[in-house]
Ligand SMILES: Nc1ncnc2c1ncn2[C@@H]1O[C@H](COP(=O)(O)OP(=O)(O)O)[C@@H](O)[C@H]1O
């Protein structure tokens with residue numbers, strides 16, 4: 361089976377600070393992979409390289425067997441049509457209402473009518489458990505947890521084949537975190553998408569992931585089925601699971 | 607002694623690097639932004655923000671400037687019995703210099719800061735990345751509407767400023783200094799030439815471009831959270847204000863050589 365994403369020996373350096381030091385990883389169609397690692401280990405950098413928002417320095421980066429390391433703006437735009445993204449802080453547009461945020465791609469990229477777009481946006485809001493009355497509010501008027509749901513609704517609004525989540529539970533309380541975890545799990549299964557989640561939250565990783573990859577010092581030091589992570593004898597992986605301090 | 611040259615060299619290099627980055631930013635914005643799709647809603651919103659919502663600030667500035675101009679020229683000219691030149695001084699200074707420059711500086715404070723803060727916040731909260739992932743080019747969606755509205759709305763504001771400034775001078779001359787109303791108006795209209803107004807409008811368009819470009823550039827390239835956005839805002843206003851004053855001198859001398867002035 362061709363992997364959805366294939367990363368070989370991927371490097372990224374900022375000045376003298378080497379963040380990614382040879383990432384090797386494959387993500388297969390239909391699976392939910394979670395990359396876990398401490399803060400500042402380069403999770404968001406890896407995420408942005410995969411989306412083409414940042415250029416990796418060297419290595420191989422393929423999506424559907426096609427090299428995307430040196431893609432141009434048009435190729436990037438075409439490729440991103442199939443990818444829904446939820447950013448670390450939700451990244452909703454403050455100047456637009458909730459429903460306009462959800463329908464953003466329909467309104468601005470696909471140029472569909474406002475009525476039709478709103479109808480779809482309301483369906484997506486319902487799918488993530490939000491009521492109709494939030495549709496006309498602005499992002500500043502809703503809570504962080506609701507914003508995360510809206511961001512998820514925006515990501516699934518145009519039926520993508522791939523979903524990306526950057527720290528979907530960061531900044532949320534434990535109860536809300538588990539709601540979001542369940543919601544992600546449900547969406548991934550129902551839509552049959554390939555999902556990549558980046559997190560430092562072990563609980564979240566176990567719930568969302570079919571497989572887990574552990575990022576440490578710029579490399580993937582462990583990768584395997586989520587249920588097997590406890591069996592890993594890598595000391596750093598153990599430390600991470602148990603949450604021991606250094 | 608050498609530290610002077612070291613520092614001078616460093617400043618010079620930083621200047622060259624920034625100019626280069628700014629130029630690249632502009633080229634990219636034009637390359638992307640001049641091609642469709644165009645975002646009508648965004649353009650209208652910027653026209654509203656820059657053109658309409660700046661009217662009070664620009665209008666008040668122009669009104670008081672026109673009034674002061676009349677008072678000061680009266681003080682000066684009465685010393686050699688040339689009080690009749692007040693109308694000429696007011697209309698000429700407003701249309702050619704003070705209208706565009708004061709409107710430019712006021713709008714730089716108001717709009718340059720707002721643009722840098724808004725776009726900078728969008729940058730540090732990943733909203734600009736989100737735009738890209740939603741198949742919307744940030745240059746087209748964010749930069750182009752602002753450049754367009756800046757270039758078109760500043761001339762409009764300057765026309766308003768010219769009229770209000772002249773009106774301010776008229777009020778002071780007629781109601782305070784006791785000039786004849788119709789004579790004052792006649793003098794104003796006879797004296798002003800179309801080139802005086804157009805040269806002011808050309809300046810205004812350039813100033814509008816400078817304001818939008820600085821606001822967008824500093825916002826777009828800001829990094830490092832709230833502090834970074836604060837810095838971007840300051841840089842946008844300061845650099846736009848200085849560039850407006852420099853451009854004003856260059857434009858005045860160019861227009862002067864062309865015999866327009
Ligand atoms: N644009 C950038 N320029 C310079 N350094 C960066 C940039 N983006 C990230 N970094 C650095 O890369 C490292 C990893 O950052 P990041 O991927 O955001 O961490 P996290 O794993 O918490 O998401 C950090 O040390 C950060 O300073």
Ligand SMILES: [Mg+2]
Pocket residue numbers: 403404448527
């Ligand atoms: Mg991160």
